[in-house]
Amino acid sequence: MKFAHIAKGVATGLAVLWLAGCASNTQTSGSGAESGEVAGGHQTAAVTTPLVDPAVQAVIDSGKVNGSAEQIANLLKQDTVHFGFDSDKLSSNDIKALDVQAAYLTSPAGLNSKLVVEGHTDERGTRTYNLALGERRAKAVKSYLALKGISASRVEVVSYGFEKPVDPAHNDTAWAKNRRAVIVPVEG
Amino acid sequence: MRMLARSVRFALFGYLLLLVSLARAELTIEITQGNDQAVPVAVVPFSWNGKGVLPEDIAGIVGNDLRLSGQFAPLPNNQFLGFPSKDDEVYFGDWKRLGASYLVVGQVTEQPNNRYKVNYELFDVLGKKSVVRGEVSGNRNQLRSVAHNISDAVYQKITGVQGVFSTRIVYVVAKRYSIDRTDYKLVYADMDGYRAVPVLQSKEPILAPSWSPDGRKLAYVSFETGRPAIYIQELATGRRERISSFRGLNSAPKWSPDGKKIAMVLSKSGNPDIYVLDLATRTLTQVTRHFAMDNEPAWMPNGKSLVFTSNRGGSAQLYEVTLANGGVKRLTFEGRFNARARVFPDGKSLAFIHKGKGDESYNVAVQELGTGRMRILSSSPFEDAPDVSPNGRMLIYSAQGGGQGVLGIISADGRISFRLPSSEGDVREPAWSPFLQ
Numbered sequence: 001m002k003f004a005h006i007a008k009g010v011a012t013g014l015a016v017l018w019l020a021g022c023a024s025n026t027q028t029s030g031s032g033a034e035s036g037e038v039a040g041g042h043q044t045a046a047v048t049t050p051l052v053d054p055a056v057q058a059v060i061d062s063g064k065v066n067g068s069a070e071q072i073a074n075l076l077k078q079d080t081v082h083f084g085f086d087s088d089k090l091s092s093n094d095i096k097a098l099d100v101q102a103a104y105l106t107s108p109a110g111l112n113s114k115l116v117v118e119g120h121t122d123e124r125g126t127r128t129y130n131l132a133l134g135e136r137r138a139k140a141v142k143s144y145l146a147l148k149g150i151s152a153s154r155v156e157v158v159s160y161g162f163e164k165p166v167d168p169a170h171n172d173t174a175w176a177k178n179r180r181a182v183i184v185p186v187e188g
Numbered sequence: 189m190r191m192l193a194r195s196v197r198f199a200l201f202g203y204l205l206l207l208v209s210l211a212r213a214e215l216t217i218e219i220t221q222g223n224d225q226a227v228p229v230a231v232v233p234f235s236w237n238g239k240g241v242l243p244e245d246i247a248g249i250v251g252n253d254l255r256l257s258g259q260f261a262p263l264p265n266n267q268f269l270g271f272p273s274k275d276d277e278v279y280f281g282d283w284k285r286l287g288a289s290y291l292v293v294g295q296v297t298e299q300p301n302n303r304y305k306v307n308y309e310l311f312d313v314l315g316k317k318s319v320v321r322g323e324v325s326g327n328r329n330q331l332r333s334v335a336h337n338i339s340d341a342v343y344q345k346i347t348g349v350q351g352v353f354s355t356r357i358v359y360v361v362a363k364r365y366s367i368d369r370t371d372y373k374l375v376y377a378d379m380d381g382y383r384a385v386p387v388l389q390s391k392e393p394i395l396a397p398s399w400s401p402d403g404r405k406l407a408y409v410s411f412e413t414g415r416p417a418i419y420i421q422e423l424a425t426g427r428r429e430r431i432s433s434f435r436g437l438n439s440a441p442k443w444s445p446d447g448k449k450i451a452m453v454l455s456k457s458g459n460p461d462i463y464v465l466d467l468a469t470r471t472l473t474q475v476t477r478h479f480a481m482d483n484e485p486a487w488m489p490n491g492k493s494l495v496f497t498s499n500r501g502g503s504a505q506l507y508e509v510t511l512a513n514g515g516v517k518r519l520t521f522e523g524r525f526n527a528r529a530r531v532f533p534d535g536k537s538l539a540f541i542h543k544g545k546g547d548e549s550y551n552v553a554v555q556e557l558g559t560g561r562m563r564i565l566s567s568s569p570f571e572d573a574p575d576v577s578p579n580g581r582m583l584i585y586s587a588q589g590g591g592q593g594v595l596g597i598i599s600a601d602g603r604i605s606f607r608l609p610s611s612e613g614d615v616r617e618p619a620w621s622p623f624l625q
Contacts, residue, residue: 124550126528126541126572127395127617128440129497129504131409131416132453132460132481135437158415159437163393166367170570170588 058109065096065103075100081141083179085122088136090144098141101183102148114186117141119159120166122175127161134159137181156186223604226261227346229254230288230313233265234306235273238298244331246296246306246338249380253339253353256380256606257581258599260343263288275309275318283313290319292342302327308338310345320345332382352577355379356621357584358387358397358406359595363613371613374408376423379577379620381595381608387423395617398442398450403624407431407441407450418452431465440484444491451475451485451494462496462509475509476516484528489535495519497527506540520555522562523547528573532580532600539574539583552585554600565602575620576600586616 052060056073059065065072081094090098104110119138121130138157146152167174231251236242254260269282273295283291294308309321322341324334333354340351357379364370372394377384388394392411399406406421417433418441432438436455443450450465462475462485476482480500487494493510500507504527506520520526525543532539535557542553542564549569555562565583574585580600587596589607593614598605608615 123570125504125525125543126484126497126550128453128484129481129527131395131439132437132455132483135455135460136481157436160393160411163395163411164367164370168364170591 054109055104058107059100059103062103062107064106065099067100072100076104079183080180082176083137083181085124085175085179086133088133088140090140095144098144099148102145102150105145105154106149114154114156116156116158116184116186118182118184119157120164120178120180120182121162122178123162123165123170124175127163130161131159132161134161137179141181141183223258223261223599225603226255226259227290228263228286228288229260229290229292230263230268230283230286231292232268232271232273232294234294234296234308235271236296238296238304242296243304243328244335246294246331246335247292249332249335250292250339250342252380253336253351254343256353256597257343257351258601258604259347259581274307275311275321278311280311280313280316283311288313290342290346292338294338299325304328304331304334306331306334306338308341310342332378336378336380349581350579350623352379352579352582352620352623355578355624356403357381357595358399358619358621359586359615360394360397360617361386361613361615362393362593374406387421387426396440397617397619399619399621400443401445401447401622403621406619407443409439409441418450420450431467442485442487444487445489446491451487453483453485462494464494464511475511475514486529486531486538488531489533495529495531495538497529506538519557519560520562521560525550526553530575532576533578534580537580537600539576541572541574552583552596552598554583563602565598565600566596566605568596571596573617573619575618577620578623584618584620586618 052069053073055076056069059072059076060069075097078097081090081097083089105113117138119134121134135157138159142152142155142157145155162178165178167177231247233247251262255262263286267286270279272278272293274293278291278293291311291313292308294306297305299305303325305323305325307323310319311317312319320341324337326334336353339353343351356376358374358376361373361375362370372390372392373386374388374394374397375384376387390410390412392414395409397406397408404423406423408419409416410419415433416438417430418438419428419430421428432452434454434456437453437460439453441450441452448467450467452463452465453460454463459479460481460483461477462482464473464475475494476496478498478500480498482496482498484497485494492512493508495506495508497504498507501518504525505518506526506529508517508519523542523544527541529538529540537557538555540553541550543550550571551567552565552571552574553562554565568587570588572586574583576583582597582599584595584597586593593616595608595615595618596605597608
């Protein structure tokens, strides 16, 4: 199942490339009509029903990140990064996701989108301390995206401290989930 | 935007009026820790001269107030040998036998136009003499205030310290329905938790309320626009004003002792620093300038310096900054986390949240500024937001109890503590009013 998905993604990428080559071929030679028709049929299918999300395609096209279409799709879907206790350091895993987000946001497809990065904390410490810590986390994401070429004016930051926990329980599992920054696209 | 603000204001005004008449107790008190050195006192049920039933149990409220102070232990009514209501009915021997050091008696008399006259008298049982007597009156809705007035008079006469039973508290109640929906209320109540009235409702977080020194206004942080902003609200009218909505944090407002300024945390220049806003001129002055998180300002009583939290030394600790020259001095050295300080009215001690090295819990602690000596007052795992009563004898704070936020009151000496559990969701962010007129 997984393999099929990857294979389809790769096939689509190839089909698009081949289309360009084919177009120049038809102009220079009239002899390859048969193969041209066959190729044309494939091309139409690929273009009208894209098998890869255009955002994923944009990331692939950027050439800025490595990975299969599926890996990229998953990283692009990952809108949340997590932090250690009282920390605003990004983990290497989350950085991969941010690299993919950045590749999309700097691609022609994502160039006009804006976002809000929400910073959150676990419940430990005081509410007002956590409000500041949450902002640090959101800003860590914003700064990383800036390094990757996303201008500060496109990224707004808001901290909720621990006012909006994902999991309101009072244990390590809940705390780990709640220490997060969430990237939210802004409509329009 | 302005239209919206106006409609919000009117809506709140109406809400305030409506709910004053529906006021009821959201918080009920339970003792978590007693004081065996409390002074035994007998508060005899007040006699009632009127039609129907006595509208409020004045003696019950007075007894409860005295118990809340941590300094008194009211004796149970069922031990009483008699129920005197005025001086010529008092037999000191009866009360001495019970072990009462003091005795409070009184009468409630119904008067025309829904008014009630309450007479009370405090006796020194061992000295066999009257200490103070007085008369307070009010309408039916004011009877709890009348009772708190009597408590204040009794407390002051015996201890020599002004009582806080007529003061108020505000706190935030959050009721979470799902990750996307939580209702927040800023609630105003008597210090014993009764007569609770919501003064602001929102679908977005409300936190960090701070009283104006005249007790007429609150400053707080509200996320009602989707971003944190600082608002001032007049309690009597519900009139509100947004005073700070810079990019980034607008947090932890704290009114200056003279009422003319508000210290706050802004991150508009990149990271959280302490600022002071002059309310008359709207001049904003930056007080700290550091790449660390400077946060949670609290005024020293003389208004000349601020205590604040900063992690500039690697962990959150308390510092003091002198406004005149910007000089900063570190105040706490023990433990991994010392934050959200409140200064005692005499300026000699701080209350704050402390986490020790190797500790997992965050607790209310008090440190004497002169000696640097720190005491941890309480022991539940997640305490927050301590605030000091205006007479410096008690603290209110938030804690976790039974999986939800509750308020705790603890005497400043740590000898007695109370829980004020809520029937209505998570209770947090308490702030104790100044003495009220």
